[in-house]
Amino acid sequence: MIRLYNTLTKSIDPFAPLRDDGVRMYSCGPTVYDVAHIGNMRAFLFPDVLQRTLRVIGGYPVRWVMNVTDIDDKTIRDSSVGSTRWRAEMGEQTSDPMENLRRFTSFFTREFLADLQTFGIEVDRMTNPRATDYITQMQELTRDILAAGYAYVSDGSVYFNVAAYSANHTYGRLFAIDTQNFREGVRIDADEYDRESVSDFVLWKGRKDGEPSWDFEIDGQNVPGRPGWHIECSAMSQNLLGLPFDIHTGGVDLRFPHHEDELAQCTAGYHVHDQASFWMHNEFLEVEGKKMSKSLGNFYTMRDLIARGIEPIDVRFAMLQAHYRAVFNFTFDGVTAARTARAKVQDYVYDVVDVAGSLHASASDGVGQQLIDTVGQALADDVHTPRALAALFVFMNEHPARALTPADAASVVDALRVVNEVFAVIAIEERPTLVVPDDIRALAEERWAARAAKNWSESDRLRDMLSASGWTMKDGKDGYTLESAK
RNA sequence: GGUCCCGUGGUAGAGUGGCUAUACAGAGCUCUGCAAAAGCUCGUACAUCGGUUCGAAUCCGGUCGGGACCUCCA
Numbered sequence: 276m277i278r279l280y281n282t283l284t285k286s287i288d289p290f291a292p293l294r295d296d297g298v299r300m301y302s303c304g305p306t307v308y309d310v311a312h313i314g315n316m317r318a319f320l321f322p323d324v325l326q327r328t329l330r331v332i333g334g335y336p337v338r339w340v341m342n343v344t345d346i347d348d349k350t351i352r353d354s355s356v357g358s359t360r361w362r363a364e365m366g367e368q369t370s371d372p373m374e375n376l377r378r379f380t381s382f383f384t385r386e387f388l389a390d391l392q393t394f395g396i397e398v399d400r401m402t403n404p405r406a407t408d409y410i411t412q413m414q415e416l417t418r419d420i421l422a423a424g425y426a427y428v429s430d431g432s433v434y435f436n437v438a439a440y441s442a443n444h445t446y447g448r449l450f451a452i453d454t455q456n457f458r459e460g461v462r463i464d465a466d467e468y469d470r471e472s473v474s475d476f477v478l479w480k481g482r483k484d485g486e487p488s489w490d491f492e493i494d495g496q497n498v499p500g501r502p503g504w505h506i507e508c509s510a511m512s513q514n515l516l517g518l519p520f521d522i523h524t525g526g527v528d529l530r531f532p533h534h535e536d537e538l539a540q541c542t543a544g545y546h547v548h549d550q551a552s553f554w555m556h557n558e559f560l561e562v563e564g565k566k567m568s569k570s571l572g573n574f575y576t577m578r579d580l581i582a583r584g585i586e587p588i589d590v591r592f593a594m595l596q597a598h599y600r601a602v603f604n605f606t607f608d609g610v611t612a613a614r615t616a617r618a619k620v621q622d623y624v625y626d627v628v629d630v631a632g633s634l635h636a637s638a639s640d641g642v643g644q645q646l647i648d649t650v651g652q653a654l655a656d657d658v659h660t661p662r663a664l665a666a667l668f669v670f671m672n673e674h675p676a677r678a679l680t681p682a683d684a685a686s687v688v689d690a691l692r693v694v695n696e697v698f699a700v701i702a703i704e705e706r707p708t709l710v711v712p713d714d715i716r717a718l719a720e721e722r723w724a725a726r727a728a729k730n731w732s733e734s735d736r737l738r739d740m741l742s743a744s745g746w747t748m749k750d751g752k753d754g755y756t757l758e759s760a761k
Numbered sequence: 762g763g764u765c766c767c768g769u770g771g772u773a774g775a776g777u778g779g780c781u782a783u784a785c786a787g788a789g790c791u792c793u794g795c796a797a798a799a800g801c802u803c804g805u806a807c808a809u810c811g812g813u814u815c816g817a818a819u820c821c822g823g824u825c826g827g828g829a830c831c832u833c834c835a
Contacts, residue, residue, distance in 0.1 A: 305835080318835035347833065450764090450830075476833090504833045526835040533833075558766095559828095559835065566828080596774060596784070602767080602828070609773050612785035619784090661775050665783035672783095675800095731794055738796080749797050756798085 277333045277655045279522075280600060282449050282530060282554040287657050290333075292521050293552060297336030298329050299520035301512045301551065303529055304341035304403065307383035308349040308360070311390035312576045313590065313605060314560055314567055320591060321557035321599045321658075322524045323396040327697040328658055332651045339401040340515050342508060343387075345380035346406050346501055351486050354379030373487040380405070390577045393587040395699040404511050406502065410489050412510040413502040417478045418493065419544035426543075427471070431481030431498060435539065437474040444542055446474075449554055450531035476536050477503040505536035512537075513545055523551035530556055560594075560603040567605075580610075589614040592700045595660040617700055620667065624691055625706035626676030631684035634705060641686025642679070646670045650694045660698075667694060711757055715746055722748065723755055 277290045292298045302322040305315060319341070326337045344350075353360035354375045356368055365382045368375050384405070392398045406413075417433055420426045425440045426433055437446055482488040482499040491498045512520060518541055525534060534554060541550040559566070562573040577587060590605075593613035597603040628634055649670065653663035679687060692703045711719075722737035741748050745760040 303835085306833085312835085314835050316835090321835095344833095349833090527829070528834060531830070557835080561828085564827090568834090593773080598775080601774085604773070606773070608785080612773065615786090616784050659775085661783075665775070668783055726794085729794070735795075747797065749799095750793075750795095751798090752793090758798090 277329065278657055279553055279555060280657050281552075282534075282556055283549075283552075288553070290329075290521075290553065292335055293519065297338060298326075298333075298522065299338045299516040300326060300329075300340070300522040300524065301508070301516060301520060302339070302341040302401075302523075303508060303525035303533070304343050305387050306344040306347055306349060307380045307387055308347075308353050309383060310386050310576050310578055312567070312574060313562075313580065315387075316390075316394050316577060316587075316590065317560045317594055317603060318526045318557055319391055319396055320394065320594055321555075323699075324595070324599075324660060324697060325522070325524065325555070325658055326400065327397070327699070328654045331693060331696045332654050337400070338516065340512065341401045341403055342511050343380075343384050343403050343405045344504070344507065345384065346376065346487065346507075347504055350376060350380050355485065372485060376487050377407070380407075393577065393581075395588055395591050397699075402515065404515060406507040406511070409507065409511050409514065410502060412514050413506045414479075414489075414491050416506060416510045416513070416540065416544045417491075417502075420478065420540060421493065423543050423546075426478055428493060428498065429471070432477055432500065433479035433493070433498070434471070434475045435478050435536065435543070436471065437476075437539075438472055440539055440543055444539070446539055447535065448538060449535050476505060476532060478506050478540070479503060505533055506540060508533070509537045509540040509544070509550065512550065513541065518545055518547045518551075519549040520551050522553040522555060524555045524557070527556045527558055530554075557599045558602050560605050562605045563607075564604055585610055586614065588700055589617055592617045592698075595664055595698060595700070598661055599658060616668075620671070621701045623671050623676060624688075624701055624703060627679065627684050627687050627691065628703075628705050630676050630679050630681060631688050632681055633685070634688065634703070641683040642674060643683070643686030643688070643690030646687065646690040647693050650697075654697060663694075664698070667698075709757065709759060711746075715741065715744060715757065718744075719746075719748055719755060719757055726750070 278287050279290045280287045300322065302319070304319075305311070311319075322339070322341070326339050329335050329337050351372070352358065355372065356370075356375070361368055361379065362382065365378045368378075384403070388398050388403070417426065420435065421428075421433065424436075426435050428434075440446055479491060479498065480500045480503055482501070486501070488499045488501055491500060512518070512523070523534065523537075538550050541547055561567065562571075562575065565571055565573060567574050580590060581587065585607075589610050590613070593605070593609050594603060596613065646667065649666035650663045653659045653666050656662070674683075674687065676684065688703065691701075695701050695703060718737055718741055722734050722741070725733040725737060738748055741757075747758045747760065749756045749758065
């Protein structure tokens with residue numbers, strides 16, 4: 276049985292899908308105005324590991340939706356004429372703001388998904404609806420909320436009326452806001468908006484000149500504009516998954532106001548008590564002990580790391596060593612450590628496959644089941660990846676490849692394949708055969724001969740030459756092995 | 762100002778009222794011409810001050826320190 280922490284109940288609850296046909300999961304996705312940074316990576320790693328756990332450990336089919344926010348202040352700003360963020364790959368900028376927005380966000384959507392993929396996130400398993408493809412549905416929901424009496428039109432925009440809603444429902448189910456103690460600055464900013472209460476939020480933003488907008492008919496009148504941010508997730512989750520669905524994920528920052536507002540909109544417009552039965556939030560990451568920010572100079576995109584020679588998959592491994600609800604401290608030393616640790620697991624796979632004799636020698640009742648059990652147990656306990664990885668290492672230490680019978684080794688290969696369906700940090704394959712160039716082989720042979728003749732200085736000289744060429748020669752008792760530095 | 766979270770060994774990071782987390786790094790040993798690899802063994806920890814308890818790093822309270830949210834930041 277899988278147990279998950281639920282922000283709605285603030286406890287770890289047993290999980291079961293609402294319907295027989297599997298788990299329906301909605302993840303708040305990226306706003307596509309830039310390439311992914313490592314904070315995004317952590318945010319989207321969590322739902323990936325969650326859906327993998329639900330499928331592999333829970334045995335449930337999973338329907339996974341991750342929206343793409345392609346209409347908001349930042350995408351409008353950065354796609355507008357004169358923006359320094361426009362890139363040649365997006366094509367020519369046009370005089371039509373809508374077309375510019377489309378080209379701009381299409382580009383970054385592709386880039387973003389590509390970044391996720393390098394991180395082992397199963398992009399193929401998710402549906403990525405774009406907000407701009409669901410404008411009609413958002414308008415319908417807005418009308419429904421108006422009809423229910425929980426919204427009002429003011430100066431060309433539509434606002435959600437929190438006070439009216441609160442009279443009949445609880446506003447603050449995910450996050451208990453303290454309206455008496457809003458910080459002063461919040462009030463000041465809020466007053467700039469033409470809305471009745473500081474806590475009211477926008478459902479539909481009135482049109483501004485030069486910005487993309489859609490016509491919207493309310494009570495026979497056209498109110499052109501664009502959707503508010505919160506409404507998109509309510510409308511898309513309802514249309515793609517049906518309400519209530521099973522799990523809603525996002526970063527802790529989305530708990531309030533975004534998720535609270537989504538929930539209120541669904542209740543107000545779709546007349547359901549719950550939008551989702553489980554709400555799950557991942558913590559942020561810090562970089563070298565500090566919050567990642569451009570001003571601190573510790574802001575890294577995935578591409579920055581790759582440029583530094585870091586493998587994204589090693590970062591994935593490092594992140595899995597922390598629980599999703601704890602702040603993760605990203606450090607370069609940590610990634611180096613993760614790389615070494617991951618290589619150790621990969622070597623173990625190669626060794627076990629060697630002993631098994633084949634990649635597909637099936638043996639379901641061997642010692643491998645222990646690995647699936649211990650790792651699965653940790654994952655079933657609120658996606659406890661650090662303990663799951665620890666269980667993997669414990670298993671490796673207790674069952675070194677050389678001590679396995681071929682039958683047991685086969686079962687371990689099977690088990691590794693299963694746990695790696697969740698971790699996705701190694702390759703279950705045979706050790707790649709190393710192609711040694713002839714000149715390197717010749718040098719090695721020469722050195723082996725010198726060594727046999729106890730000509731140590733010549734032997735060392737040749738070994739240095741090999742090192743200079745990027746090869747490490749390791750002496751065994753009956754022969755040597757060569758390893759490429761790469 | 763309000764609400765909440767955290768403070769574990771060199772580093773990252775789990776867990777638990779009394780019993781080895783794990784990984785990386787480090788030390789010693791075996792092996793080895795040396796090295797590498799491999800195998801074995803090991804170390805130092807639980808912010809601080811009180812309280813509860815037979816016993817707390819684990820529960821409670823204070824203090825100090827860090828952080829999050831209340832601002833369309835993942």
